[in-house]
Amino acid sequence: MEDLATRVHNHNFRMDPYVRSLLDTDFYKILMCFFAWKEFPKTVVTFEVKNRSAKTTKLRDVIAEEDLRAQLDYVRTLRFTESELIWLAGNTFYGQTGIFPGDFIDFLRNLQLPEYELGIGEDGDFALSFTGTWAEVMLWEIYALSILNEARSRAGMAGMSRYELKVLYANATAKLVDKLKRLKEAGVPGIAEFGTRRRHGFLWQDFVLEAMTEELGDNFIGTSNALHAMRRGLPAIGTNAHELPMVIAALTALRAPGNKEHLFRAQYDVLRLWEKTFGGNLLVALPDTFGTTQFLKGVAEEFPEIKAWRGFREDSKDPFEGGEEKIAFWESICVDPRDKLQLFSDGLDVDQMIALHAQFKGRIQEGYGWGTLATNDFRDCDPRGGTELDPISVVCKVRYVTDHVTGKTASAVKLSDNYEKATGDADAVDFYRETFGAEGVKNAHVIV
Numbered sequence: 001m002e003d004l005a006t007r008v009h010n011h012n013f014r015m016d017p018y019v020r021s022l023l024d025t026d027f028y029k030i031l032m033c034f035f036a037w038k039e040f041p042k043t044v045v046t047f048e049v050k051n052r053s054a055k056t057t058k059l060r061d062v063i064a065e066e067d068l069r070a071q072l073d074y075v076r077t078l079r080f081t082e083s084e085l086i087w088l089a090g091n092t093f094y095g096q097t098g099i100f101p102g103d104f105i106d107f108l109r110n111l112q113l114p115e116y117e118l119g120i121g122e123d124g125d126f127a128l129s130f131t132g133t134w135a136e137v138m139l140w141e142i143y144a145l146s147i148l149n150e151a152r153s154r155a156g157m158a159g160m161s162r163y164e165l166k167v168l169y170a171n172a173t174a175k176l177v178d179k180l181k182r183l184k185e186a187g188v189p190g191i192a193e194f195g196t197r198r199r200h201g202f203l204w205q206d207f208v209l210e211a212m213t214e215e216l217g218d219n220f221i222g223t224s225n226a227l228h229a230m231r232r233g234l235p236a237i238g239t240n241a242h243e244l245p246m247v248i249a250a251l252t253a254l255r256a257p258g259n260k261e262h263l264f265r266a267q268y269d270v271l272r273l274w275e276k277t278f279g280g281n282l283l284v285a286l287p288d289t290f291g292t293t294q295f296l297k298g299v300a301e302e303f304p305e306i307k308a309w310r311g312f313r314e315d316s317k318d319p320f321e322g323g324e325e326k327i328a329f330w331e332s333i334c335v336d337p338r339d340k341l342q343l344f345s346d347g348l349d350v351d352q353m354i355a356l357h358a359q360f361k362g363r364i365q366e367g368y369g370w371g372t373l374a375t376n377d378f379r380d381c382d383p384r385g386g387t388e389l390d391p392i393s394v395v396c397k398v399r400y401v402t403d404h405v406t407g408k409t410a411s412a413v414k415l416s417d418n419y420e421k422a423t424g425d426a427d428a429v430d431f432y433r434e435t436f437g438a439e440g441v442k443n444a445h446v447i448v
Helices: 004-009 027-039 065-077 082-090 102-109 140-157 162-186 202-219 226-232 243-255 260-277 292-302 304-308 319-332 350-360 426-436
Strands: 044-051 116-120 126-133 191-193 220-223 311-314 341-344 365-370 394-402 409-411
Touching (some): 004 202, 027 102, 027 243, 027 260, 065 140, 082 226, 140 394, 162 350, 202 220, 243 260, 243 409, 243 426, 260 292, 260 304, 260 426, 292 304, 319 350, 341 350, 350 365
Parallel strands (some): 341 365
Antiparallel strands (some): 116 126, 394 409
């Protein structure tokens, strides 16, 4: 492990970039980038950062605007390197080789991220957004979140002595190792590291991966971070995210305004398009964008091919309820749940993963995407007793979609299984609620 305390304390660089490679992103972003490039090359989208913790922690209070701009500007100078492109083009992902064709690799080779807009929002915090064609702009999400979280971490450590930093990292290391030993002892399988977007820092994430590899053995299956996967020879993990149905539903709303039937079916159109692009183990559905319960009630009729899909990723529903709901769904369509994946991934930590394993062992194929509380759990580690390094909830979501066919723009909407995670213009959210309903949706505190 690099001496992180010394590196942080001896900060003599003109600028220490928090993101140094365009491959330093979640692998599912690259998969979705290919999908958008192939199917929606002219669609323009806007991503916006939202600090869900702004009531208690404003990023603007701890991060200097000029420093944030410097980090964002640096990312715009980056290009995919030839070695990174060779890895993407020639590697085997999810049992498939050559999933990225040469013309898409050329697109990545020539990619420069679009400009960003940075100002002050109504809540007094940073207002940060990115607009461009979908394939060009979508990669900004992970870079922006990584920068914001590491900048906050650096600000929280700015006044610490070298000794205090050593104690901080010693405490965090002991905490991490204890977590990993408990997971190994409990036999929790299928653990993947999902913590890029809210990591404490790039180097700490790399150490977390080293620790997971050493402690978890075969129960550790890889990382969502493509750069770390390449450098460490780990499987790159990830399939797709909420932005797919959000964008496609918004396009549907623009092309068939007021048509609830077409809007309802948009969530299943996504599956057809994804299956046209990818196959095999990459066929993992994320059902909660507009509510899991309504999705499951309609999917077998609207998209019977779901029977052949690998499984589901659980995000915003209570994972115990969600797991039982998926088992009941598979049984209802005469599919053995033991053959299907259930990837839990929302704010997971050790106690919850152990309890989920106890409940679902042998009943469904378990997977665990362990994110923020793997790569940024510095709670109670600060030797000064502060909370400045505790993780907060910052997201970057699709906000608007512009259709090149109609020339019009619509709000992108995410309803979620948790009312607290809904995003979009109020009138658009209301219309989507009328279309999809709210069965199975609850209020739940958002931790990360």
